Amino acid sequence: MPSMSWLKPTDKKQAKWVYHHVRRTYPKIFELLNSNFWSEASFCSDLKTKSDSLWPDRYERAVILKKIRNAWEVEKGRAKRGTKPLTIQMNPDIKQNFAEQAKFHRFTQAEFLEELLLNYQNRQTSEHEREVLEENSKLRSEIDSLKEQLRAHNNQTGEKVESKQNKPAIEHSAIKRVIEDHLPSGIKQPPGGG
Structure with a gap:
């Protein structure tokens, strides 16, 4: 399983971004996680702890989690440079x-x-x-x-x-x-x- 250490539910900006990104990009996963949703932070915690059950195929899970992480890195880079897509x-x-x-x-x-x-x-x-x-x-x-x-x-x-x-x-x-x-x-x- 790829490391999820990059995902910090306590980071409000990251939690908000991940919540909206998953909602937009992976709507079925969003629906599964959103049933227990109390906050964006709890959504990220659930994503982190339940990723094995959300994507049973470990290769698919690795690819999707890598895509989410890469998208977050791009977003951080844009924020740092002050650019927008x-x-x-x-x-x-x-x-x-x-x-x-x-x-x-x-x-x-x-x-x-x-x-x-x-x-x-x-x-x-x-x-x-x-x-x-x-x-x-x-x-x-x-x-x-x-x-x-x-x-x-x-x-x-x-x-x-x-x-x-x-x-x-x-x-x-x-x-x-x-x-x-x-x-x-x-x-x-x-x-x-x-």
């Missing part, structure tokens, strides 16, 4: 192609599907980033065009403003030259006067 229906040709591609790239089918999804997501992100960059480039071009139009407009209106603003500066420099020409060279200009 996924069941999908595929066209047989596509499924075959998918399996071959996964094998060729040395991935499990789950890893290959994850890789495909990540690559798809990255491509979507890259396409979105490219679209954003293109939109930004168009906006920059539009902004540059508007700036140029504004400069041209300011240059037209600015010449009028500058000519009014520069007029006092031109008059000031002309006055300064006249004064300098007429002042004797020995007289100093007052501070800030020049």
